[in-house]
Amino acid sequence: MKNRHLTDEEIQQYVLDWGTCNKELLAHISQCEHCQQQAAQYQLLFASIEKQEKATFDFELADLVMEQITQPAPVPDNRAVVYAMLAIVAAMVGVMAYLFGNSTASLFAFMQPLLIGLLIVTAFGLVGFLGLDMYQKYKTQMKALNFS
Ligand SMILES: [Zn+2]
Incomplete structure (x- = not known):
């Protein structure tokens, strides 16, 4: 028999x-009135805990939450526009090929310096526009950081 009472965990x-208890523990509790009393108290406690009703809300939580959640605005689908533009470009190329026939290649050869110039202007314009946009975004974000 153990010469000390059982700990709360053991009880x-x-x-x-x-x-799952070891023999020493069982031997002690079978002979010790104090530990038996403790065990009886725990038994009562566990029984009353099991009897407790599970906490429930008296309202429908899911509905309440769903009301708070606003549907995100649907992302506009740009694919139709892109396909339409591609179709238009294809149609224009087709019309041009039909009208100019074999001279299409020489037409582009003649236009090459112009095309290169246009490409450079477009590229610079894009880079400038994107850089300005990025800078403005950065400025507004810095403002939001500093003054809110
Ligand atoms: Zn004991």
Whole structure:
């Protein structure tokens, strides 16, 4: 027999599942009135905890939450526009090929310096526009950081 009383953990282990307790522990509790009383108290406690009703809301939580959640605005689908533009470009190329026939290649050869110039202007314009946009975004973000 153990010469000290059981700890709370040991008594809980005994109450919940005495099969897992070691023999020494079982021997003590079978002869010790104090520990038996403790075990009885824990048994009562566990029984009353099990009897407690599970906490429930008296309102429908899911509905309340769903009301708070606003549907995100649907992202506009740009694919139709892109396909339409591609179709238009294809049609224009087709019309041009039909009208100019074999001279299409020489037409482009003649236009090459112009095309290169246009490409350069477009590229610079894009880079400038994107850089300005990025800078403005950065400025507004810095403002939001500093003054809010
Ligand atoms: Zn004891």
